[in-house]
Amino acid sequence: MATPAADSERARTIPLDEIDVSAPDLYVRDAAHPYFARLRREDPVHYCARSAYGPYWSVTRFNDIVAIDTNHKVFSSDASVGSFVLDDATLNPVNGGIFLPNFLGMDPPRHDIHRMAVSPIVAPQNLARLESTIRKRTQHVLDGLPVGEAFNWVDRVSIELTTLMLATLLDFPLEERRRLTRWSDVVTASPGTGVIDTWEQREKELRECEACFRDLWNQRSRQPPRPDLISMLAHSPAMQNLSAEEFLGTVVLLVVGGNDTTRNSMSGGVLAQHLYPGEYAKARADRSLVPNMVSEIVRWQTPILHMRRTALEDVEFRGKRIRKGDKVAMWYISGNRDEEVIERPEEFIVDRPRARHHLSFGFGIHRCLGNRLAELQLRILWEEVLERFSRVEVVGEPVRVPSNLIRGFVDLPVRLHA
Amino acid sequence: MPKITYISSDGAEHVVDAENGLSAMEAAVRNNVPGIDGDCGGMAACGTCHVYVDRAWLGKTGAAREGVERDMLSVTDGAADNSRLACQIALTEELDGLVLRLPSGQH
Numbered sequence: 001m002a003t004p005a006a007d008s009e010r011a012r013t014i015p016l017d018e019i020d021v022s023a024p025d026l027y028v029r030d031a032a033h034p035y036f037a038r039l040r041r042e043d044p045v046h047y048c049a050r051s052a053y054g055p056y057w058s059v060t061r062f063n064d065i066v067a068i069d070t071n072h073k074v075f076s077s078d079a080s081v082g083s084f085v086l087d088d089a090t091l092n093p094v095n096g097g098i099f100l101p102n103f104l105g106m107d108p109p110r111h112d113i114h115r116m117a118v119s120p121i122v123a124p125q126n127l128a129r130l131e132s133t134i135r136k137r138t139q140h141v142l143d144g145l146p147v148g149e150a151f152n153w154v155d156r157v158s159i160e161l162t163t164l165m166l167a168t169l170l171d172f173p174l175e176e177r178r179r180l181t182r183w184s185d186v187v188t189a190s191p192g193t194g195v196i197d198t199w200e201q202r203e204k205e206l207r208e209c210e211a212c213f214r215d216l217w218n219q220r221s222r223q224p225p226r227p228d229l230i231s232m233l234a235h236s237p238a239m240q241n242l243s244a245e246e247f248l249g250t251v252v253l254l255v256v257g258g259n260d261t262t263r264n265s266m267s268g269g270v271l272a273q274h275l276y277p278g279e280y281a282k283a284r285a286d287r288s289l290v291p292n293m294v295s296e297i298v299r300w301q302t303p304i305l306h307m308r309r310t311a312l313e314d315v316e317f318r319g320k321r322i323r324k325g326d327k328v329a330m331w332y333i334s335g336n337r338d339e340e341v342i343e344r345p346e347e348f349i350v351d352r353p354r355a356r357h358h359l360s361f362g363f364g365i366h367r368c369l370g371n372r373l374a375e376l377q378l379r380i381l382w383e384e385v386l387e388r389f390s391r392v393e394v395v396g397e398p399v400r401v402p403s404n405l406i407r408g409f410v411d412l413p414v415r416l417h418a
Numbered sequence: 419m420p421k422i423t424y425i426s427s428d429g430a431e432h433v434v435d436a437e438n439g440l441s442a443m444e445a446a447v448r449n450n451v452p453g454i455d456g457d458c459g460g461m462a463a464c465g466t467c468h469v470y471v472d473r474a475w476l477g478k479t480g481a482a483r484e485g486v487e488r489d490m491l492s493v494t495d496g497a498a499d500n501s502r503l504a505c506q507i508a509l510t511e512e513l514d515g516l517v518l519r520l521p522s523g524q525h
Protein backbone atom coordinates (compact mmCIF):
# COMPACT_ATOMS: atom_id res chain seq x y z
CA MET A 1 0.00 0.00 0.00
CA ALA A 2 3.03 2.28 0.03
CA THR A 3 3.86 4.42 -3.00
CA PRO A 4 5.29 2.20 -5.76
CA ALA A 5 9.09 2.46 -5.85
CA ALA A 6 9.03 3.29 -9.56
CA ASP A 7 7.00 6.43 -8.83
CA SER A 8 9.26 7.55 -5.99
CA GLU A 9 12.25 7.22 -8.29
CA ARG A 10 10.55 8.93 -11.21
CA ALA A 11 9.29 11.77 -9.02
CA ARG A 12 12.88 12.42 -7.91
CA THR A 13 14.45 12.45 -11.36
CA ILE A 14 11.86 13.71 -13.86
CA PRO A 15 12.43 17.31 -15.11
CA LEU A 16 10.10 19.64 -13.17
CA ASP A 17 8.29 20.85 -16.26
CA GLU A 18 7.29 17.30 -17.16
CA ILE A 19 5.42 16.69 -13.92
CA ASP A 20 1.68 16.31 -14.58
CA VAL A 21 -0.18 15.57 -11.35
CA SER A 22 -3.54 15.50 -13.16
CA ALA A 23 -2.98 12.03 -14.68
CA PRO A 24 -5.75 9.84 -13.19
CA ASP A 25 -3.59 6.69 -13.16
CA LEU A 26 -1.43 8.29 -10.44
CA TYR A 27 -4.43 8.10 -8.14
CA VAL A 28 -5.22 4.48 -8.98
CA ARG A 29 -1.76 3.63 -7.63
CA ASP A 30 -1.99 6.28 -4.89
CA ALA A 31 1.35 7.42 -6.28
CA ALA A 32 0.99 11.21 -6.47
CA HIS A 33 2.52 11.97 -3.04
CA PRO A 34 6.21 12.03 -4.05
CA TYR A 35 5.46 14.30 -7.03
CA PHE A 36 3.64 16.73 -4.77
CA ALA A 37 6.41 16.56 -2.17
CA ARG A 38 8.88 17.63 -4.87
CA LEU A 39 6.62 20.43 -6.12
CA ARG A 40 6.08 21.78 -2.61
CA ARG A 41 9.85 21.89 -2.15
CA GLU A 42 11.11 23.05 -5.53
CA ASP A 43 8.25 24.68 -7.42
CA PRO A 44 5.20 25.19 -5.18
CA VAL A 45 3.24 27.12 -7.82
CA HIS A 46 3.88 24.93 -10.83
CA TYR A 47 2.95 25.28 -14.47
CA CYS A 48 2.13 22.17 -16.48
CA ALA A 49 2.06 23.10 -20.15
CA ARG A 50 0.57 19.89 -21.49
CA SER A 51 -2.06 17.64 -19.98
CA ALA A 52 -5.25 15.90 -21.01
CA TYR A 53 -7.04 19.02 -19.73
CA GLY A 54 -4.77 21.58 -21.37
CA PRO A 55 -2.22 23.75 -19.55
CA TYR A 56 -2.83 24.43 -15.85
CA TRP A 57 -1.18 25.74 -12.68
CA SER A 58 -0.81 23.59 -9.57
CA VAL A 59 -0.87 25.25 -6.15
CA THR A 60 0.57 22.78 -3.67
CA ARG A 61 1.35 24.46 -0.34
CA PHE A 62 -1.22 24.76 2.45
CA ASN A 63 -1.09 28.52 2.91
CA ASP A 64 -1.01 29.26 -0.82
CA ILE A 65 -4.15 27.16 -1.27
CA VAL A 66 -5.89 29.14 1.47
CA ALA A 67 -4.82 32.37 -0.26
CA ILE A 68 -6.28 31.31 -3.63
CA ASP A 69 -9.44 29.79 -2.14
CA THR A 70 -10.27 33.00 -0.23
CA ASN A 71 -9.61 35.26 -3.20
CA HIS A 72 -12.69 34.63 -5.31
CA LYS A 73 -12.51 38.08 -6.88
CA VAL A 74 -9.45 37.05 -8.86
CA PHE A 75 -9.79 33.27 -8.87
CA SER A 76 -13.26 32.53 -10.12
CA SER A 77 -15.36 29.37 -9.84
CA ASP A 78 -17.94 30.62 -12.30
CA ALA A 79 -19.05 28.25 -15.04
CA SER A 80 -19.18 31.17 -17.48
CA VAL A 81 -15.37 31.46 -17.45
CA GLY A 82 -14.43 27.83 -16.82
CA SER A 83 -15.22 25.29 -14.16
CA PHE A 84 -14.33 24.36 -10.60
CA VAL A 85 -12.74 21.09 -11.68
CA LEU A 86 -9.83 20.62 -14.09
CA ASP A 87 -11.78 18.59 -16.60
CA ASP A 88 -14.18 20.96 -18.36
CA ALA A 89 -16.30 18.04 -19.56
CA THR A 90 -17.44 17.19 -16.01
CA LEU A 91 -19.76 20.21 -15.76
CA ASN A 92 -19.66 22.05 -19.08
CA PRO A 93 -20.99 21.22 -22.54
CA VAL A 94 -17.57 20.58 -24.08
CA ASN A 95 -15.76 17.44 -25.22
CA GLY A 96 -18.87 15.29 -24.73
CA GLY A 97 -19.98 16.69 -21.35
CA ILE A 98 -23.28 18.41 -20.61
CA PHE A 99 -23.93 21.69 -18.80
CA LEU A 100 -24.47 21.13 -15.04
CA PRO A 101 -24.49 24.64 -13.52
CA ASN A 102 -24.72 24.92 -9.73
CA PHE A 103 -23.69 27.32 -7.01
CA LEU A 104 -20.28 25.80 -6.42
CA GLY A 105 -19.75 26.99 -9.98
CA MET A 106 -21.03 30.53 -9.38
CA ASP A 107 -19.41 33.71 -8.14
CA PRO A 108 -21.23 36.21 -5.89
CA PRO A 109 -23.88 37.53 -5.84
CA ARG A 110 -25.74 34.57 -7.39
CA HIS A 111 -23.68 32.09 -5.42
CA ASP A 112 -24.73 33.59 -2.09
CA ILE A 113 -28.43 33.51 -2.94
CA HIS A 114 -28.37 29.84 -3.94
CA ARG A 115 -26.20 28.84 -0.99
CA MET A 116 -28.55 30.52 1.47
CA ALA A 117 -31.53 28.69 -0.01
CA VAL A 118 -30.13 25.27 0.88
CA SER A 119 -28.24 26.19 4.08
CA PRO A 120 -31.11 25.43 6.50
CA ILE A 121 -30.91 21.69 5.74
CA VAL A 122 -27.51 21.48 7.42
CA ALA A 123 -28.14 24.01 10.18
CA PRO A 124 -27.31 22.63 13.64
CA GLN A 125 -30.99 22.26 14.72
CA ASN A 126 -31.71 20.13 11.68
CA LEU A 127 -28.66 17.97 12.28
CA ALA A 128 -29.65 17.38 15.88
CA ARG A 129 -32.96 16.08 14.54
CA LEU A 130 -31.15 13.65 12.23
CA GLU A 131 -28.74 12.23 14.79
CA SER A 132 -30.93 9.45 16.18
CA THR A 133 -32.00 8.29 12.69
CA ILE A 134 -28.37 8.13 11.60
CA ARG A 135 -27.40 6.20 14.71
CA LYS A 136 -30.18 3.63 14.34
CA ARG A 137 -29.29 2.98 10.72
CA THR A 138 -25.61 2.76 11.42
CA GLN A 139 -26.25 0.22 14.19
CA HIS A 140 -28.51 -1.77 11.88
CA VAL A 141 -25.96 -1.89 9.06
CA LEU A 142 -23.08 -2.82 11.40
CA ASP A 143 -25.11 -5.51 13.18
CA GLY A 144 -25.81 -7.13 9.81
CA LEU A 145 -22.10 -7.59 8.97
CA PRO A 146 -20.40 -10.98 9.14
CA VAL A 147 -17.60 -11.35 11.71
CA GLY A 148 -14.51 -13.30 10.62
CA GLU A 149 -15.41 -13.35 6.95
CA ALA A 150 -14.03 -11.20 4.12
CA PHE A 151 -16.37 -8.64 2.48
CA ASN A 152 -16.19 -5.33 0.62
CA TRP A 153 -16.49 -2.49 3.17
CA VAL A 154 -17.14 0.04 0.40
CA ASP A 155 -20.33 -1.61 -0.75
CA ARG A 156 -21.69 -3.00 2.50
CA VAL A 157 -20.97 -0.01 4.75
CA SER A 158 -19.75 3.17 3.05
CA ILE A 159 -22.15 3.19 0.10
CA GLU A 160 -25.04 1.82 2.10
CA LEU A 161 -24.80 4.41 4.89
CA THR A 162 -24.15 7.46 2.74
CA THR A 163 -26.87 6.56 0.27
CA LEU A 164 -29.40 6.06 3.07
CA MET A 165 -28.41 9.46 4.43
CA LEU A 166 -28.74 11.16 1.08
CA ALA A 167 -32.13 9.55 0.48
CA THR A 168 -33.23 10.95 3.85
CA LEU A 169 -32.00 14.47 3.11
CA LEU A 170 -33.77 14.46 -0.22
CA ASP A 171 -36.70 12.41 1.07
CA PHE A 172 -36.04 10.13 -1.89
CA PRO A 173 -37.84 6.74 -2.06
CA LEU A 174 -35.64 4.48 0.10
CA GLU A 175 -36.12 1.36 -2.01
CA GLU A 176 -34.74 3.20 -5.06
CA ARG A 177 -31.77 4.66 -3.24
CA ARG A 178 -29.08 2.85 -5.24
CA ARG A 179 -30.07 4.98 -8.23
CA LEU A 180 -28.55 7.89 -6.27
CA THR A 181 -25.30 5.96 -5.91
CA ARG A 182 -25.27 5.27 -9.64
CA TRP A 183 -25.91 8.91 -10.60
CA SER A 184 -23.25 10.07 -8.21
CA ASP A 185 -20.73 7.76 -9.90
CA VAL A 186 -21.86 8.73 -13.40
CA VAL A 187 -21.38 12.48 -12.89
CA THR A 188 -17.66 12.27 -12.26
CA ALA A 189 -17.07 9.45 -14.77
CA SER A 190 -15.75 9.68 -18.30
CA PRO A 191 -15.75 6.92 -20.92
CA GLY A 192 -13.10 4.27 -20.44
CA THR A 193 -12.85 4.39 -16.64
CA GLY A 194 -15.25 1.51 -16.12
CA VAL A 195 -18.40 3.36 -15.05
CA ILE A 196 -19.75 4.44 -18.45
CA ASP A 197 -18.84 3.46 -22.00
CA THR A 198 -19.81 6.59 -23.93
CA TRP A 199 -20.66 10.26 -23.37
CA GLU A 200 -24.12 9.54 -24.81
CA GLN A 201 -24.72 6.95 -22.12
CA ARG A 202 -23.66 9.47 -19.46
CA GLU A 203 -26.02 12.10 -20.82
CA LYS A 204 -28.89 9.62 -21.03
CA GLU A 205 -28.49 8.53 -17.42
CA LEU A 206 -28.20 12.12 -16.18
CA ARG A 207 -31.38 13.04 -18.07
CA GLU A 208 -33.14 10.21 -16.23
CA CYS A 209 -31.85 11.67 -13.00
CA GLU A 210 -33.22 15.06 -14.00
CA ALA A 211 -36.64 13.64 -14.91
CA CYS A 212 -36.86 11.76 -11.64
CA PHE A 213 -36.03 14.85 -9.56
CA ARG A 214 -38.28 17.04 -11.69
CA ASP A 215 -41.20 14.77 -10.69
CA LEU A 216 -40.25 15.00 -7.03
CA TRP A 217 -39.95 18.79 -7.31
CA ASN A 218 -43.39 19.13 -8.89
CA GLN A 219 -44.89 16.91 -6.25
CA ARG A 220 -43.24 18.78 -3.34
CA SER A 221 -44.06 22.24 -4.67
CA ARG A 222 -47.75 21.33 -4.54
CA GLN A 223 -47.45 20.15 -0.93
CA PRO A 224 -46.77 22.32 2.15
CA PRO A 225 -43.04 22.94 2.86
CA ARG A 226 -41.18 20.09 4.57
CA PRO A 227 -37.64 19.90 5.91
CA ASP A 228 -36.17 17.98 2.97
CA LEU A 229 -33.89 19.47 0.35
CA ILE A 230 -36.18 19.09 -2.63
CA SER A 231 -39.05 20.69 -0.77
CA MET A 232 -36.75 23.50 0.39
CA LEU A 233 -35.62 24.15 -3.15
CA ALA A 234 -39.15 23.90 -4.50
CA HIS A 235 -40.43 26.48 -1.99
CA SER A 236 -37.44 28.84 -2.04
CA PRO A 237 -38.27 32.16 -3.74
CA ALA A 238 -34.68 32.35 -5.05
CA MET A 239 -35.03 29.01 -6.81
CA GLN A 240 -38.29 29.50 -8.67
CA ASN A 241 -36.73 30.36 -11.98
CA LEU A 242 -34.17 27.60 -12.17
CA SER A 243 -33.65 26.38 -15.71
CA ALA A 244 -33.74 22.62 -16.31
CA GLU A 245 -29.96 22.72 -16.42
CA GLU A 246 -29.55 24.65 -13.20
CA PHE A 247 -31.98 22.33 -11.51
CA LEU A 248 -30.06 19.23 -12.56
CA GLY A 249 -26.77 20.92 -11.71
CA THR A 250 -27.93 21.77 -8.18
CA VAL A 251 -29.23 18.25 -7.57
CA VAL A 252 -25.96 16.83 -8.86
CA LEU A 253 -23.97 19.08 -6.54
CA LEU A 254 -25.89 17.81 -3.54
CA VAL A 255 -25.72 14.19 -4.66
CA VAL A 256 -21.99 14.17 -5.42
CA GLY A 257 -21.06 16.67 -2.72
CA GLY A 258 -22.75 14.67 -0.02
CA ASN A 259 -22.14 11.18 -1.30
CA ASP A 260 -18.78 10.31 -2.82
CA THR A 261 -16.98 12.44 -0.27
CA THR A 262 -18.49 11.01 2.89
CA ARG A 263 -18.44 7.51 1.40
CA ASN A 264 -14.73 7.67 0.77
CA SER A 265 -14.05 9.07 4.21
CA MET A 266 -15.83 6.03 5.64
CA SER A 267 -13.57 3.75 3.61
CA GLY A 268 -10.40 5.80 4.07
CA GLY A 269 -10.85 5.69 7.84
CA VAL A 270 -10.81 1.90 7.73
CA LEU A 271 -7.58 1.84 5.76
CA ALA A 272 -6.06 4.41 8.12
CA GLN A 273 -6.82 2.46 11.29
CA HIS A 274 -5.58 -0.74 9.63
CA LEU A 275 -2.24 0.87 8.81
CA TYR A 276 -2.01 2.51 12.26
CA PRO A 277 -3.46 -0.07 14.68
CA GLY A 278 -2.03 1.78 17.68
CA GLU A 279 -4.21 4.76 16.82
CA TYR A 280 -7.32 2.60 16.71
CA ALA A 281 -6.41 1.23 20.14
CA LYS A 282 -6.01 4.81 21.44
CA ALA A 283 -9.50 5.75 20.27
CA ARG A 284 -10.92 2.54 21.68
CA ALA A 285 -9.45 3.32 25.08
CA ASP A 286 -10.66 6.93 25.00
CA ARG A 287 -13.85 7.49 23.02
CA SER A 288 -13.71 11.24 23.59
CA LEU A 289 -11.05 11.22 20.86
CA VAL A 290 -13.61 10.31 18.19
CA PRO A 291 -14.45 13.86 16.98
CA ASN A 292 -10.73 14.57 16.62
CA MET A 293 -10.22 11.22 14.92
CA VAL A 294 -12.95 12.14 12.43
CA SER A 295 -11.17 15.35 11.46
CA GLU A 296 -7.94 13.39 11.10
CA ILE A 297 -9.66 10.84 8.85
CA VAL A 298 -11.02 13.58 6.62
CA ARG A 299 -7.56 15.17 6.40
CA TRP A 300 -5.72 11.90 5.86
CA GLN A 301 -8.15 10.75 3.20
CA THR A 302 -8.76 14.14 1.48
CA PRO A 303 -11.81 12.90 -0.49
CA ILE A 304 -11.70 15.84 -2.93
CA LEU A 305 -8.21 15.90 -4.43
CA HIS A 306 -8.44 19.31 -6.03
CA MET A 307 -10.71 22.24 -6.79
CA ARG A 308 -9.94 24.47 -9.69
CA ARG A 309 -10.33 28.18 -10.29
CA THR A 310 -9.96 30.36 -13.39
CA ALA A 311 -7.94 33.60 -13.22
CA LEU A 312 -10.07 36.64 -14.08
CA GLU A 313 -7.05 38.90 -14.61
CA ASP A 314 -3.26 38.74 -14.95
CA VAL A 315 -1.77 38.34 -11.48
CA GLU A 316 1.60 37.82 -9.87
CA PHE A 317 1.40 34.98 -7.35
CA ARG A 318 4.47 33.79 -5.38
CA GLY A 319 6.69 35.11 -8.14
CA LYS A 320 4.77 33.47 -10.98
CA ARG A 321 2.84 35.31 -13.64
CA ILE A 322 -0.64 33.80 -13.84
CA ARG A 323 -2.57 35.07 -16.87
CA LYS A 324 -6.20 35.89 -17.33
CA GLY A 325 -8.05 32.71 -18.31
CA ASP A 326 -5.45 30.33 -16.85
CA LYS A 327 -6.66 27.26 -14.99
CA VAL A 328 -5.44 27.08 -11.39
CA ALA A 329 -5.74 23.79 -9.48
CA MET A 330 -5.60 23.87 -5.67
CA TRP A 331 -4.37 20.43 -4.66
CA TYR A 332 -5.91 19.84 -1.25
CA ILE A 333 -4.23 16.44 -1.16
CA SER A 334 -0.87 18.20 -1.28
CA GLY A 335 -1.72 21.02 1.14
CA ASN A 336 -2.89 18.42 3.65
CA ARG A 337 0.60 16.82 3.47
CA ASP A 338 2.48 20.13 3.74
CA GLU A 339 5.20 19.46 6.31
CA GLU A 340 5.65 23.21 6.95
CA VAL A 341 2.15 23.43 8.42
CA ILE A 342 1.34 19.89 9.58
CA GLU A 343 3.73 17.79 11.64
CA ARG A 344 4.39 14.24 10.39
CA PRO A 345 1.69 14.80 7.77
CA GLU A 346 1.67 11.35 6.18
CA GLU A 347 0.86 9.74 9.52
CA PHE A 348 -2.61 9.08 10.86
CA ILE A 349 -2.70 10.41 14.43
CA VAL A 350 -6.08 10.34 16.20
CA ASP A 351 -5.08 12.84 18.88
CA ARG A 352 -3.31 15.23 16.51
CA PRO A 353 -3.48 18.77 17.94
CA ARG A 354 -5.58 21.15 15.82
CA ALA A 355 -6.80 18.27 13.62
CA ARG A 356 -9.65 20.43 12.32
CA HIS A 357 -7.11 22.68 10.66
CA HIS A 358 -7.06 20.89 7.29
CA LEU A 359 -8.03 21.73 3.73
CA SER A 360 -10.39 18.86 2.85
CA PHE A 361 -13.49 21.06 3.09
CA GLY A 362 -11.92 23.99 1.24
CA PHE A 363 -11.93 27.60 2.42
CA GLY A 364 -13.66 30.83 1.56
CA ILE A 365 -17.15 31.44 0.23
CA HIS A 366 -17.43 27.93 -1.23
CA ARG A 367 -16.29 26.23 1.99
CA CYS A 368 -18.16 22.92 2.21
CA LEU A 369 -21.73 23.46 3.26
CA GLY A 370 -22.17 19.88 4.45
CA ASN A 371 -19.08 19.46 6.64
CA ARG A 372 -21.02 19.22 9.89
CA LEU A 373 -23.33 16.60 8.46
CA ALA A 374 -20.37 14.61 7.15
CA GLU A 375 -18.63 14.87 10.52
CA LEU A 376 -21.78 13.78 12.31
CA GLN A 377 -22.14 10.67 10.14
CA LEU A 378 -18.49 9.78 10.58
CA ARG A 379 -18.55 10.34 14.33
CA ILE A 380 -21.52 8.02 14.75
CA LEU A 381 -19.98 5.39 12.49
CA TRP A 382 -16.74 5.30 14.49
CA GLU A 383 -18.47 5.39 17.86
CA GLU A 384 -20.44 2.31 16.84
CA VAL A 385 -17.50 0.51 15.19
CA LEU A 386 -15.26 1.04 18.24
CA GLU A 387 -18.05 -0.31 20.41
CA ARG A 388 -18.33 -3.56 18.43
CA PHE A 389 -15.04 -4.62 16.90
CA SER A 390 -11.57 -5.05 18.33
CA ARG A 391 -10.12 -4.71 14.87
CA VAL A 392 -11.16 -4.03 11.28
CA GLU A 393 -8.54 -5.82 9.24
CA VAL A 394 -7.92 -4.96 5.58
CA VAL A 395 -7.33 -8.35 3.94
CA GLY A 396 -6.61 -7.45 0.31
CA GLU A 397 -5.21 -4.71 -1.89
CA PRO A 398 -7.64 -1.72 -2.00
CA VAL A 399 -8.93 -0.86 -5.48
CA ARG A 400 -8.95 2.90 -6.00
CA VAL A 401 -11.04 5.22 -8.17
CA PRO A 402 -9.28 6.39 -11.39
CA SER A 403 -9.91 10.10 -10.86
CA ASN A 404 -7.96 13.28 -10.17
CA LEU A 405 -11.00 14.76 -8.43
CA ILE A 406 -12.39 12.08 -6.13
CA ARG A 407 -9.91 10.22 -3.95
CA GLY A 408 -11.67 7.03 -3.15
CA PHE A 409 -12.16 3.31 -3.26
CA VAL A 410 -14.12 0.85 -5.36
CA ASP A 411 -13.15 -2.15 -3.29
CA LEU A 412 -11.76 -2.44 0.23
CA PRO A 413 -11.79 -6.07 1.39
CA VAL A 414 -11.95 -6.35 5.17
CA ARG A 415 -12.46 -8.87 7.94
CA LEU A 416 -14.00 -7.91 11.26
CA HIS A 417 -12.65 -9.17 14.58
CA ALA A 418 -15.10 -9.53 17.46
CA MET B 419 -2.45 46.27 20.41
CA PRO B 420 -6.10 46.24 21.47
CA LYS B 421 -6.95 43.88 24.34
CA ILE B 422 -9.95 41.69 23.56
CA THR B 423 -11.83 39.58 26.11
CA TYR B 424 -13.63 36.48 24.87
CA ILE B 425 -16.01 34.92 27.40
CA SER B 426 -17.08 31.31 26.80
CA SER B 427 -20.60 30.13 27.48
CA ASP B 428 -19.34 28.54 30.73
CA GLY B 429 -17.96 31.88 31.89
CA ALA B 430 -14.25 31.24 31.24
CA GLU B 431 -12.41 34.39 30.12
CA HIS B 432 -9.68 34.53 27.49
CA VAL B 433 -7.88 37.83 27.19
CA VAL B 434 -5.93 38.33 23.99
CA ASP B 435 -3.53 41.08 22.94
CA ALA B 436 -4.53 41.37 19.33
CA GLU B 437 -2.47 42.81 16.54
CA ASN B 438 -4.05 45.81 14.85
CA GLY B 439 -5.63 44.94 11.53
CA LEU B 440 -6.59 41.38 12.44
CA SER B 441 -10.22 40.44 12.66
CA ALA B 442 -11.68 39.34 15.99
CA MET B 443 -11.90 35.83 14.47
CA GLU B 444 -8.21 35.76 13.48
CA ALA B 445 -7.11 37.07 16.87
CA ALA B 446 -9.10 34.28 18.55
CA VAL B 447 -7.85 31.50 16.27
CA ARG B 448 -4.20 32.56 16.55
CA ASN B 449 -4.47 32.55 20.32
CA ASN B 450 -6.35 29.24 20.52
CA VAL B 451 -9.50 30.68 22.04
CA PRO B 452 -11.85 27.67 22.17
CA GLY B 453 -15.26 28.11 20.56
CA ILE B 454 -14.14 30.11 17.53
CA ASP B 455 -13.09 27.98 14.58
CA GLY B 456 -13.19 30.35 11.62
CA ASP B 457 -13.70 27.44 9.24
CA CYS B 458 -14.15 29.48 6.08
CA GLY B 459 -11.11 31.66 6.64
CA GLY B 460 -13.07 34.81 7.35
CA MET B 461 -15.42 35.03 4.38
CA ALA B 462 -18.69 35.16 6.36
CA ALA B 463 -19.59 31.79 4.87
CA CYS B 464 -19.49 29.29 7.73
CA GLY B 465 -20.90 30.91 10.86
CA THR B 466 -18.32 29.29 13.16
CA CYS B 467 -17.14 32.65 14.50
CA HIS B 468 -20.49 33.84 15.85
CA VAL B 469 -20.13 36.13 18.91
CA TYR B 470 -22.38 38.33 21.02
CA VAL B 471 -20.98 41.83 21.38
CA ASP B 472 -21.17 43.20 24.92
CA ARG B 473 -23.91 45.81 24.68
CA ALA B 474 -21.66 48.57 25.98
CA TRP B 475 -19.50 48.07 22.88
CA LEU B 476 -22.19 47.83 20.21
CA GLY B 477 -21.92 51.51 19.37
CA LYS B 478 -18.24 51.06 18.50
CA THR B 479 -18.44 47.74 16.64
CA GLY B 480 -21.76 48.45 15.00
CA ALA B 481 -24.44 45.83 14.40
CA ALA B 482 -24.13 43.03 11.82
CA ARG B 483 -23.87 44.44 8.35
CA GLU B 484 -26.54 44.10 5.70
CA GLY B 485 -25.68 41.44 3.13
CA VAL B 486 -23.64 38.28 3.62
CA GLU B 487 -23.09 38.83 7.35
CA ARG B 488 -26.80 39.24 8.15
CA ASP B 489 -27.67 36.37 5.80
CA MET B 490 -25.20 34.04 7.46
CA LEU B 491 -26.41 34.98 10.94
CA SER B 492 -29.98 34.30 9.90
CA VAL B 493 -29.10 30.61 9.54
CA THR B 494 -26.87 30.50 12.63
CA ASP B 495 -28.18 29.09 15.91
CA GLY B 496 -29.17 31.52 18.62
CA ALA B 497 -28.46 34.71 16.70
CA ALA B 498 -29.64 37.89 18.48
CA ASP B 499 -29.58 41.61 17.78
CA ASN B 500 -26.07 41.92 19.25
CA SER B 501 -24.72 39.01 17.20
CA ARG B 502 -21.78 39.50 14.88
CA LEU B 503 -19.48 37.31 12.88
CA ALA B 504 -16.10 37.87 14.53
CA CYS B 505 -14.40 37.64 11.14
CA GLN B 506 -16.26 40.79 10.12
CA ILE B 507 -15.00 42.86 13.08
CA ALA B 508 -11.71 44.55 12.21
CA LEU B 509 -9.69 45.29 15.35
CA THR B 510 -8.36 48.80 15.92
CA GLU B 511 -7.14 50.77 18.97
CA GLU B 512 -10.71 52.07 19.16
CA LEU B 513 -11.80 48.59 20.22
CA ASP B 514 -9.22 48.22 23.03
CA GLY B 515 -11.10 46.51 25.88
CA LEU B 516 -13.81 44.96 23.67
CA VAL B 517 -15.79 42.15 25.30
CA LEU B 518 -17.24 39.35 23.15
CA ARG B 519 -19.34 36.44 24.45
CA LEU B 520 -19.40 33.07 22.72
CA PRO B 521 -22.55 31.08 22.11
CA SER B 522 -22.81 27.63 23.69
CA GLY B 523 -22.29 24.62 21.45
CA GLN B 524 -20.11 26.38 18.91
CA HIS B 525 -17.68 23.54 18.38
Ligand code: HEM
Nearest residue numbers: 103104257258261262304361362363366367368369370374
Ligand atom coordinates in the same frame (compact mmCIF):
# COMPACT_ATOMS: atom_id res chain seq x y z
C1 HEM C 1 -16.14 14.33 4.08
C2 HEM C 1 -17.09 14.79 3.33
C3 HEM C 1 -17.02 16.01 2.46
C4 HEM C 1 -15.92 16.62 1.88
C5 HEM C 1 -14.46 16.20 1.98
C6 HEM C 1 -16.42 17.76 1.12
C7 HEM C 1 -15.60 18.63 0.41
C8 HEM C 1 -16.03 19.79 -0.20
C9 HEM C 1 -15.17 20.74 -0.88
C10 HEM C 1 -13.67 20.59 -1.04
C11 HEM C 1 -15.94 21.76 -1.33
C12 HEM C 1 -15.46 22.99 -2.12
C13 HEM C 1 -14.79 23.97 -1.22
C14 HEM C 1 -14.09 25.09 -1.95
O1 HEM C 1 -14.22 25.22 -3.18
O2 HEM C 1 -13.41 25.88 -1.25
C15 HEM C 1 -17.30 21.46 -0.95
C16 HEM C 1 -18.37 22.26 -1.24
C17 HEM C 1 -19.69 21.87 -1.02
N1 HEM C 1 -20.11 20.74 -0.32
FE1 HEM C 1 -18.94 19.34 0.56
N2 HEM C 1 -17.78 17.82 1.25
C18 HEM C 1 -18.19 16.77 2.05
C19 HEM C 1 -19.49 16.50 2.44
C20 HEM C 1 -20.60 17.19 2.02
C21 HEM C 1 -21.97 16.87 2.36
C22 HEM C 1 -22.42 15.74 3.27
C23 HEM C 1 -22.75 17.77 1.68
C24 HEM C 1 -24.25 17.91 1.60
C25 HEM C 1 -25.11 17.92 2.46
C26 HEM C 1 -21.88 18.68 0.97
C27 HEM C 1 -22.31 19.76 0.21
C28 HEM C 1 -21.49 20.71 -0.36
C29 HEM C 1 -21.97 21.88 -1.09
C30 HEM C 1 -23.42 22.22 -1.34
C31 HEM C 1 -20.85 22.60 -1.51
C32 HEM C 1 -20.82 23.91 -2.30
C33 HEM C 1 -20.68 25.09 -1.39
C34 HEM C 1 -20.58 26.42 -2.13
O3 HEM C 1 -20.24 26.50 -3.30
O4 HEM C 1 -20.89 27.44 -1.48
N3 HEM C 1 -20.59 18.30 1.19
N4 HEM C 1 -17.33 20.27 -0.25
Ligand code: FES
Nearest residue numbers: 456460462465505
Ligand atom coordinates in the same frame (compact mmCIF):
# COMPACT_ATOMS: atom_id res chain seq x y z
S1 FES D 1 -14.91 32.65 9.75
FE1 FES D 1 -16.50 31.78 8.62
S2 FES D 1 -18.10 33.12 9.04
FE2 FES D 1 -16.48 34.03 10.09
